Every structure is written in C-alpha cells, then in structure tokens.
Amino acid sequence: MQDQPVATTKEKPSRKAHDAHVDLIAVVVAMTDQGPGILTVGQPNTALPSGPFELGHRSLQFGLRAWVEQQTGHQLGYIEQLYTFADRDRLGEQRQQRVISISYLALTRVEHSAASRKPAWRSWYDYFPWEDHRSGAPAVVGDILQPRLLAWAEGAAHVPVRRERRQRAAIAFGFDGRDWNEELVLQRYELLYEAALVEEATRSEQSASLPIAGTSMIADHRRILATGIARLRSKIKYRPVVFELMPPVFTLLQLQRTVEALSGRLLHKPNFRRLIEQHELVEETGETTADTVGRPAKLFRFRHAVLDERVVAGTKLPLSRA
C-alpha cells in the first residue's frame, strides 16, 4: 500500500476544499420472538445505530463495531457492506459540506442474558408491514396501497409515464395476478416514496400529507433498512448466511421458521428439509428436543465445513467439456 493511494493524470486541487464527513450506519439483524428483529436506537426507535468514522478507528468495520457497541451494548459478528451514498450537508455557516454514508448489514443472535443494557429490537415488519406475506398478502396491500399507487400512476401528465408507473407498481407489488417477489423490498419502498405514501417523502413539503404505511425512521434510515432486507432475502438463497442467525443447535422447523420470517413467505416443509439435507448444510447432533407438543424433533447443527469445501453456488453457463 502506498501513502498516496490515487495518482491521477490531472492536477490535484487543494484538499480541504472538498473533504467530507463520513458516517457509518448498521442494519443489525437477529431473530427475536417478535419475528425478524433489527437493532434500533433513539427514543421512539426510529433510527439505526450509526456514528462518524474517526481517526482512531482501525478500519471502517471496526468503527462500525465500536459505534454499535457503544450505542446498544451489542457485539457484532458477521458484517458485510451494503452501499455508500452521499448527501449535501450544511455546516454552521453558509458553507456546504459532503456527508458520505457507508451502510453495513450485520447478522447476530440476541443474548437472553440479564445484561444491564437491553438492546432495542424491533420487528422489521413494523417498518414494512406490506412485506410480510406469511399469511398471504396483507390487507394493506390490496386495500390501501394498490388504489393509492394506481391513483398516483393516473396522476401523471403523460400517457407513457402513466403506463410505466402502472407497470412498475404491478411488478413490485404483484398486481394483475403477477407473482409476489420478496426481493423487491427497495423498489417497493421507492415507489411508495415517489407516490408520497411514506412519511419520509412528505417532510420537505408544506403539505401535511397523510403518512400511511408503516413506522417511519429519521433521515433515510428506512431506505437503508430496505436495502439490507433486500440483500438478506437475496443472499439466503445462494449462501448459507441464515446460520449466523440460528442458535448453535436447532430443529429443521426452527430453521424453516427463520427463513420464512426473513423472506416473508411460507415454505413447503418436506421440500425444505430435503433441500437442506441434500446440500449437506447441517448434521445431526444425535439429540432430540424435549418439545412440549408433538413428536420430538432431531436437533441439528450447521456443518461449518461447507464454508471450506464448496463455494456453494453453481454454474448457470453451459460450459463445453474441457
């Protein structure tokens, strides 16, 4: 590594002029009794843990860990980067400055210890009630969102724009008999934002419009949360990340319930079990549950060896024989 990491062919203007403030933001996910939980801060639980990146931080990830620990008392395990974006910020005077926000997705387990600090876990469906399709499509989708989105679409001045809005809404929310796609979390939030159906969209306006859908969050934290949920819903399909959320030992139904909570959809039990066992993701412990009801279930643990053996995902390109 060099001291001057970027040498462009052009002149380098004086640096101070465009230096930026860097914020780290965490979407921390764990399974709670109330469903898929995210770690929140602030009094009405409307913010994600976050804080500025400081010179004392050894790296971006260390800075993130430090802030989350300081603000919630929770220690992070698995972390991956989500997205980086920039906004204009205003300093005390007239001068403007940049704010760079670097967001991360973290997966952990809740500690049931009697620790001094109780981290504030909230179900992510509090913020995105339209995302939980485990009991079929929620009423809010057909009763409220669909008519409002269509009204918004028809409100466009030009025909092609109307058509495009209708189509985007139909794809994102599964209107007109289309399938629900649980991965389109961000697209759905963005549509609701554009249609001013979420509180965040009406902040800059004078129009004290009707905040309709779900609990809102400060700044753009809910958009970041949407990004995190989308990433996780996509990733559980091709990489064994669910196990970061599971206790060391679990039954297959517990595993299934977790995947269902994350994806917001019900799964087919026999086929789910075969899928897991066929991929050799788990191994029996030999124990069974002393469950209160029903036949005792075998207990399993994650086969950590799979992380070494395979790289999990397969091809999809029709390779020719070597």
Next chain:
Amino acid sequence: MQDQPVATTKEKPSRKAHDAHVDLIAVVVAMTDQGPGILTVGQPNTALPSGPFELGHRSLQFGLRAWVEQQTGHQLGYIEQLYTFADRDRLGEQRQQRVISISYLALTRVEHSAASRKPAWRSWYDYFPWEDHRSGAPAVVGDILQPRLLAWAEGAAHVPVRRERRQRAAIAFGFDGRDWNEELVLQRYELLYEAALVEEATRSEQSASLPIAGTSMIADHRRILATGIARLRSKIKYRPVVFELMPPVFTLLQLQRTVEALSGRLLHKPNFRRLIEQHELVEETGETTADTVGRPAKLFRFRHAVLDERVVAGTKLPLSRA
C-alpha cells in the same frame, strides 16, 4: 432528506477532526479486439481512472462520470457501485487523514470513431494472465503458481495453518482435480498477494523480491480491478448485463464470444444458443451477416422489454402453494 442526516444518541465531536478525503475509482469494461478491455490511465497503463469527489459534483456517480470523461474522453453508460474502503493517508505535516475510496463498475462500448483522444484500453488478462482458461488452464498456473503457492503454504510455522493455506489455494485455483471456478478472481489475487507473488505485495518490503504474475498497477488498483471482474463474472449469470457490452445488433456467436471472454471459459455452442433463446433475451432483426467465412448468421438485438417484464432471476426456495 434532512440536513442533518444522522442523529446518534451520543455526543457529536467536532467535525473537522476526522473529515476524510473521498476518491472515486472506475473499473470501465468494454469488448475490444484484444479481448475484455479495461480503461486505463497513466503512462505505462498502470492506473484506473479516478479522482476526488468534489463539492461541485451532483452525486457520486456524476463525479465518477466527470473524472472518467476528463481523463479518458470516454462517456459512461451503465454504472454500479463495487465497494468502499478506507486507508490512512498522510498530509504534508505529521497529521494523518483518512482516504475513502469508492469504486464502481461501468460497462460500455468502445467507439471506433476517429476521435481526437484514443482511450487506452488494455486486456484485463494483461493484469491477470492466470484468469484466462479459454484454451485450458494457462501454463503459468501449473508451472509457476502452483509450486510457489504450495511452497508458501509449507512455509507456515504451524500445521493447521499449512493445511488451511493448501486448501485455500486448491479451492481458488482448482488444484487436486477440483473444478476451476471463474468467479474467485479476488480470492486468487489475495492468495498471490499473501504469498508475495504479485509485485504489489513486495513494495513495503526491502526485499526486492521477484514480481511474478501479470502487470501490476499503482496502489490497490489491481485489487479493485479483481473485484470488478469477479462481480461481472458473477452477474452475467443472473442478469442480462452482457448486452451493455454488445453492439446494437450481433450474432449469437459474437454474444457467445463475449461471454467467453468475460468468464474466461469456453461455452457449448448449441446449448448456449438454446439458453439465450429460451430466456427470450434476444429477437431476430431479419438480417444476416455478410460474414467473410462460413454460413451467414442471423442477426439479433437485445429484447429490452425483458428488463420490464421479468426481474429475471427465479426462486430457489421451496415455496408452499399460496
């Protein structure tokens, strides 16, 4: 959007203390006559286009476009974010400052115009010669990299570390009869870096060690390039991004050659054609090529409609019937 985008529960220290310099770096890919090309700058073509994010830039992406255009004369189309990382930088005096690097992947076409400025395209296999398996595994892998990597593995003090190094190398490079996985570009580069087989790894050392494998780049640009290639090799499998690199009209063989160039592997022609046509990614133009040799081929164009209709990828979870 609010002016103060992040409100933590903690005190906010004075800002200037930890403000950071922000750099934008682009991995710009296009198909050239010499294979998969990346856009380079600098005299021996050892740098990616890059520049600082400035207050005048409307957004990160606009800043990136501006720098690439200014440094290479090339206009960008498709852009996606790759990764953000941080390094410590030294200012003039003793004071340290942060440098945040935000990297992007861009896909374009080369312009065959007689423009004043000729952008400097280089085959990415100049920098990663071990990644091209279109004519089978390159000699360098078996002749040089394998013995050196094994020597490096055996150089570890402890047995478990030796074992782990051997296994990582075997998985990444397909030793011991394992399949080659073209997506592990970054893992391979990191292994070679750890084993000090790339020039970048020997810079801080006094040891004027032997730079073995491929053309090196300044700072960590080659690592960023590896990240971009890996992302692209992965993405062409589940999203129709190849077409960003194709001319408006093309034959199926040209399309196949492009995918082969990107993935570094040969594909099975009949099955490739069926795959493309089955997914309805293209439509015939009605024209055929006036090709110099062989039977004239039908010309196709990308069906842009697929971007609206489907979201392309399928499920992978065993959903229960609604």
Next chain:
DNA sequence: TCAAAAGTGTTATCCTTACACCCATGT
C-alpha cells in the same frame, strides 16, 4: 470438395414441485 461456421434433434440426468401418506408424542 472442403473448411468453417450456423443451426437442429434427441436423450439421459438432475433438480424442483406437488401430492399422498405414515410416525411419535402429549392431552
């Protein structure tokens, strides 16, 4: 006629999906 590339047919195999059914335990 031959080389080179375009293009079609067909089969074996694997994975996914759906349906039907049996097992073990507590109340």
Next chain:
DNA sequence: ACATGGGTGTAAGGATAACACTTTTGA
C-alpha cells in the same frame, strides 16, 4: 382418539448436459 409437529415416498415436469447430426456459405 386426536391434535400437533416430525418425517418419508414417489411421480410429473422442467432445465441442463452431452452427443450426434444437417445446413449453408466462401475458397
């Protein structure tokens, strides 16, 4: 007995992979 959850069998359908083969052009 029956409710609840655990667990197995199997067959249809689709996608993939491998093989063999025909077609159309220019040299």
